[in-house]
Amino acid sequence: MDISKLFLAFLVGGIVCALIQVLIDLTKLTPARILVILVCFGTFLGAVGLYESLFELAGAGISVPLIGFGANVAKGVKEAVDSFGFIGIFKGPFAAASAGCTAALIFGYLACLIFKGKPKRSR
């Protein structure tokens, strides 16, 4: 096990969360908006190639934050365009992010079958 990579995962993941916490405290952005900002930022990082180098360095530190979801979208698009050409722009975006998406929706559905709901809360 690579100890320095574990430490970097902690450090990079922590820094991303800390920066977003500052953003939340200063702007009062809703959680949904924060998540949207994170995926779009992730796609941007993936597109300019910064994500790959961060990922090499910190592994889960950058892939576990929702940035990883966006970066996967960028990766999927790039691979699809490389192998399919123009139609890849349409085929790609869902491809690489599909696992996380499917998991969240399926587990969400299963959880609502098993667990009881609480009263509504605003979001």
Next chain:
Amino acid sequence: MENSESYKRRVKVHSPHSKLLKNTLSAFLFGGIICLFGEIIANIYLLLGVKSEDVYIWVTITLILISALMTGLGVFDKIARHAGAGTLVPVTGFANSVVSCAIDNKAEGYVLGVGAKIFTVAGPVILFSLISGFIYGLIYYFLTLFI
């Protein structure tokens, strides 16, 4: 009637001072620990013989499953209250939003209750990631034509 400016000022006076430093520190710690945990299970999966390109997909799926369980049991909200962005920013926050939307809207039925409302937060996230991916795809495609 109070105008909006003086109302804002009054809200500011009465709202608790944002404990910026404390919040940031706990977001750092919780977020860091979740990512560290992700990296540890990545190493475990690698040892178990999972293909290296699939390892981090399994990490994401595992974290989503754990968040779904904790959300269902009502533990997630208790942790999130202290962790703030520490649990929101990792994929745990996305999973929590999806699962809690599904559970909370169960009473409205499985199709238009759960089926539609499960996308309350997942929908925007998916839509905007697709849009940003699409824009990147267009740019990348036309760049490859000229380079």
